[in-house]
Amino acid sequence: MSFPDKLTLRSPADVVAAVPYLLGFRPDDDSIVIIATSGHRVVFAARSDLPAPDAPAHQIVDLAGHMVPVVRRQQAITDVIIVGYGAADRIDPALHTIDETFTTDGMTVRELIRVTGTRFFTLICDNPACCPPDGTPFDPTASLIAAQATAVGLVAFPDRTAVAARFAPVDGAARDSMRRATDAAATRMERLLAAGMAAVDEAGAQALRDALRQHDKPLTDDETAWLSMLLARPSVRDLAVDLTEPTDQHVTFWADVTRRADELLVPAPATLLALTAWRCGNGALAAMAAEHALQIDPTYRLAGLLRQALHAGLAPTFLEQAIAEARTDRSDP
Missing domain, CATH: 1.25.40 (Serine Threonine Protein Phosphatase 5, Tetratricopeptide repeat)
Known part of the structure; x- marks a missing residue:
């Protein structure tokens, strides 16, 4: 999904608040969201389900391999943001695998974020002053990004069923x-x-x-x-x-x-x-x-x-x- 000149993401908190509006619904757990940016401006976003927990490990690599050319087709991409939803033991290894695939392909991964419940965790930053190890609480409905997204006509349904x-x-x-x-x-x-x-x-x-x-x-x-x-x-x-x-x-x-x-x-x-x-x-x-x-x-x-x-x-x-x-x-x- 493309978003010319609509949203600018300057922080992990902005990213987490924006995802439901970029997709049109809040992702369920076991979702991976790829956001492509030009500078800090969002130009593309896509979501995919993770393979089943008991699926062979190569399926995560295959998923990442499919995502890379999809993102490559977009114009003027400077950075990639990867967001995963769910528990740490399920999401963190998948995020790191996908991060490695994009990085190996020559793309810059600016943010690697896990969302668990009402907290988000930044996996790239290890500075506890800005990225506490117990996560950062968030309320996406109260953010400035939510107001900006609504102003440009983006709508976030609670889930895919509502869509x-x-x-x-x-x-x-x-x-x-x-x-x-x-x-x-x-x-x-x-x-x-x-x-x-x-x-x-x-x-x-x-x-x-x-x-x-x-x-x-x-x-x-x-x-x-x-x-x-x-x-x-x-x-x-x-x-x-x-x-x-x-x-x-x-x-x-x-x-x-x-x-x-x-x-x-x-x-x-x-x-x-x-x-x-x-x-x-x-x-x-x-x-x-x-x-x-x-x-x-x-x-x-x-x-x-x-x-x-x-x-x-x-x-x-x-x-x-x-x-x-x-x-x-x-x-x-």
């Missing part, structure tokens, strides 16, 4: 209502198909423009079902990519359509949610939405391209290339 809840399927009466609306949309689509695919494209363009202009209220069930039905056509989905803007409003819009759409119709709006979140700098939401699309349809090509780009640490400028590649075959979504 996923943004596009979790509706249930109960809401799901029953959407099923009825989807059945009606399917009947409407059958009639429209009799007029040819050009008619579907025209209806899709109209539905998209009407939906994205609605700033003050969510779509009705019938509108949501009809839009999700139309988005199953790749040309309509591609137009949605063009019309969607990288704003929090459009992230919320596509999250709502994803939540309410029939499961078989979810891949298109979930991918649009992922693309929009990515363009807004919310890599966690983007990755989870793309995975959601692929869980339903593992062959959904645009979601697969997006997942590859996110895992490789590519910037959102890759977006146009991914879209162009996905459009080379209109029959393959």
Whole structure:
């Protein structure tokens, strides 16, 4: 996830306070976070789970080896900060292994930090005056970094579950209502198909423009079902990519359509949610939405391209290339 000109980290306390905002959620224990900086300005951040405690030792080395080229792809990197979450006996050896891998590759590791509970420990500094051996207590919500992150539009959810809840399927009466609306949309689509695919494209363009202009209220069930039905056509989905803007409003819009759409119709709006979140700098939401699309349809090509780009640490400028590649075959979504 890239952060041009957003946050400046000048101390370990700043780093610990910033991580939840950089990722979009607070990492669980057994997480490793890599932050790449240009000077003291954050330009990239990524998180990974540690291998299981009983995994072979080489898996930590392999994890570090994967992270190095991801960070190398970023522009103007001067330093790397590595943060681990969890108990000392689990995290400290992993941090030192990853530190050695980055250092061997020629990168400068500026900070090596472990976060255990509500304390952080700096593994590079051994001066007890500034880095006490029993750690430094912190309250990330009360820091200046938290205020700065909020001011530039970064949000920190309590965990990954809270991020996923943004596009979790509706249930109960809401799901029953959407099923009825989807059945009606399917009947409407059958009639429209009799007029040819050009008619579907025209209806899709109209539905998209009407939906994205609605700033003050969510779509009705019938509108949501009809839009999700139309988005199953790749040309309509591609137009949605063009019309969607990288704003929090459009992230919320596509999250709502994803939540309410029939499961078989979810891949298109979930991918649009992922693309929009990515363009807004919310890599966690983007990755989870793309995975959601692929869980339903593992062959959904645009979601697969997006997942590859996110895992490789590519910037959102890759977006146009991914879209162009996905459009080379209109029959393959």
